[in-house]
Amino acid sequence: MGSSQTYDVAIIGAGIAGLSLALRLPVSARVALFTKGQLGESNTRYAQGGVAVALGADDAPELHFQDTIAAGAGLCNEAAVRILVEQAPAAAQWLMQFGVNFDRTQSAGVHATPDGFLLGREAAHGRWRVLHAGGDATGAEIERALIAALRQRSSITVYEDTFVSELAMQDGRCSGVTALDRAGQAFTILARATVLASGGAGGLWLHTSNPAGATADGLAQAWQAGAALTDLEFMQFHPTVLVADGVSHLISEAVRGEGAYLRNHAGERFMLRYDPRAELAPRDVVARAILSEMIAEATDCQYLDLRHLAAEQMHARFPTISAICRAHGLDFAGDLLPVAPAAHYCMGGVLVDDRGRTTIDGLYAVGEVACTGVHGANRLASNSLLEGLVFGLRVADLLAGRTIPASPTASSATYAYIESPVNIDGDAGAINRPLCKVDGSDSIAAIQSELRRVMWRHVSLVRDRDGLLAAQRKLAALRRQLAAVKADEPASLVSWQETSNMLHVAALVIAAALRRRESRGSHWRADYSSLDETLNGRHFVLSSQKAAELSELFKQEVIAHA
Numbered sequence: 001m002g003s004s005q006t007y008d009v010a011i012i013g014a015g016i017a018g019l020s021l022a023l024r025l026p027v028s029a030r031v032a033l034f035t036k037g038q039l040g041e042s043n044t045r046y047a048q049g050g051v052a053v054a055l056g057a058d059d060a061p062e063l064h065f066q067d068t069i070a071a072g073a074g075l076c077n078e079a080a081v082r083i084l085v086e087q088a089p090a091a092a093q094w095l096m097q098f099g100v101n102f103d104r105t106q107s108a109g110v111h112a113t114p115d116g117f118l119l120g121r122e123a124a125h126g127r128w129r130v131l132h133a134g135g136d137a138t139g140a141e142i143e144r145a146l147i148a149a150l151r152q153r154s155s156i157t158v159y160e161d162t163f164v165s166e167l168a169m170q171d172g173r174c175s176g177v178t179a180l181d182r183a184g185q186a187f188t189i190l191a192r193a194t195v196l197a198s199g200g201a202g203g204l205w206l207h208t209s210n211p212a213g214a215t216a217d218g219l220a221q222a223w224q225a226g227a228a229l230t231d232l233e234f235m236q237f238h239p240t241v242l243v244a245d246g247v248s249h250l251i252s253e254a255v256r257g258e259g260a261y262l263r264n265h266a267g268e269r270f271m272l273r274y275d276p277r278a279e280l281a282p283r284d285v286v287a288r289a290i291l292s293e294m295i296a297e298a299t300d301c302q303y304l305d306l307r308h309l310a311a312e313q314m315h316a317r318f319p320t321i322s323a324i325c326r327a328h329g330l331d332f333a334g335d336l337l338p339v340a341p342a343a344h345y346c347m348g349g350v351l352v353d354d355r356g357r358t359t360i361d362g363l364y365a366v367g368e369v370a371c372t373g374v375h376g377a378n379r380l381a382s383n384s385l386l387e388g389l390v391f392g393l394r395v396a397d398l399l400a401g402r403t404i405p406a407s408p409t410a411s412s413a414t415y416a417y418i419e420s421p422v423n424i425d426g427d428a429g430a431i432n433r434p435l436c437k438v439d440g441s442d443s444i445a446a447i448q449s450e451l452r453r454v455m456w457r458h459v460s461l462v463r464d465r466d467g468l469l470a471a472q473r474k475l476a477a478l479r480r481q482l483a484a485v486k487a488d489e490p491a492s493l494v495s496w497q498e499t500s501n502m503l504h505v506a507a508l509v510i511a512a513a514l515r516r517r518e519s520r521g522s523h524w525r526a527d528y529s530s531l532d533e534t535l536n537g538r539h540f541v542l543s544s545q546k547a548a549e550l551s552e553l554f555k556q557e558v559i560a561h562a
Contacts, residue, residue, distance in 0.1 A: 072376020184490025377521025
């Protein structure tokens with residue numbers, strides 16, 4: 001292991017959260033930015049819909065707040081939501097100052113802001129309020145602009161193709177990171193502050209809209225360092241992912257916002273039977289309705305129908321999706337598009353306060369890897385880029401010593417602590433033990449594939465106790481298989497560690513899902529099919545530390561041994 005370098009801030013992840021944070025820091029700050037792939041390859045890049053901001057003449061942050069709370073199914077932290085919606089306009093303006101080109105119009109009578117920015121509408125939004133760029137290439141445009149600005153900052157050192165293997169700890173404080181370079185060589189950097197901005201966990205499921213790198217690394221690293229995690233039972237499944245040629249491509253919710261219908265194989269527009277909001281119902285409702293129709297018809301998809309809409313206008317509004325469809329032999333506006341739900345966004349994550357502080361001194365988290373409580377049990381569409389942006393700027397301001405606006409609303413969250421939540425190898429501490437790599441013949445890729453199949457079968461849109469316990473047992477077997485795999489080459493060593501991270505976090509997701517004995521938002525239990533109102537605002541916390549050791553940052557009610 002080589003000698004260590006020292007930085008002011010180490011940031012793990014280069015999506016909108018990590019990039020915004022890095023660029024908001026003073027130019028004098030020495031920053032290390034880690035990405036395990038190439039700069040620009042992140043969940044942000046693939047975000048199509050846009051950024052939800054109350055800028056329309058008929059809109060207001062209060063309306064955005066109400067829609068977010070309603071979608072969150074009684075689990076949103078209202079104080080965090082206030083911060084999100086009220087600071088959104090200034091945050092969007094900050095993006096524009098860095099060269100993000102949101103779509104504009106010169107035409108009257110279209111949905112736009114008073115100064116001409118086009119607005120889209122997505123499910124569960126009561127107003128047209130989604131800023132977008134390139135029609136349906138919003139994330140790519142944001143990445144382009146922020147990376148261009150990043151390259152002008154000599155004080156930011158970018159570590160590309162570098163896998164962060166663990167958080168460095170000293171006397172209970174996070175002091176930096178240990179990482180593997182392209183050659184598989186380990187090195188450590190020290191930092192006054194370390195920020196997880198590494199994205200989510202969509203790669204745990206067989207069907208996902210996420211890129212290959214979404215292997216829950218940040219969640220696993222935080223857990224292994226002793227940080228508290230929360231709300232891991234809430235994984236959002238996007239209703240409409242294109243099912244074609246054995247691959248999955250996201251079809252933005254904005255397509256339904258523009259008027260597309262969902263139809264079954266009988267040609268029926270079925271959403272009207274499930275919810276009066278039809279195709280614009282919250283994502284969890286639409287996803288389960290599609291699944292229900294698939295089960296009833298014994299099919300692997302349903303259909304998205306744009307044939308009643310103006311074809312030229314649809315191709316122009318969604319050029320990226322149109323091109324994806326064309327590559328698979330489909331006419332975006334003229335054909336019925338085969339779609340099915342897929343894992344999309346993790347509402348839970350590392351427990352943080354409204355300034356990104358975790359339960360470990362020196363460690364912060366922002367974006368999808370964090371849980372601020374803004375999404376509750378079911379994220380409102382296009383609030384994800386917004387959360388990474390708003391809270392990325394807030395963490396940067398905290399680290400820079402700037403004044404940070406507080407929410408006028410007191411936190412509505414309470415935390416129920418789950419002690420020793422995981423028992424998959426015969427003892428409660430096994431989840432934290434490093435696995436030994438010895439000679440063996442099991443394939444890492446095969447283990448990952450089986451993990452994803454298990455999670456899709458037992459821990460996806462509909463769950464029950466028997467299935468969750470079956471998944472728990474199968475994960476234990478997969479962990480034993482992984483322990484027998486020898487990984488010597490740099491690529492296989494990274495894959496081995498990613499797989500270990502996936503197995504760790506999958507076990508935690510199952511533990512949380514077993515504990516939440518109700519159906520709420522994206523967490524649906526067939527054996528507890530109703531919502532338990534006594535659990536409104538109640539978040540289950542997983543931590544390898546004792547409840548009494550949870551940070552003083554979280555002074556809301558903490559209930560031990562829940």
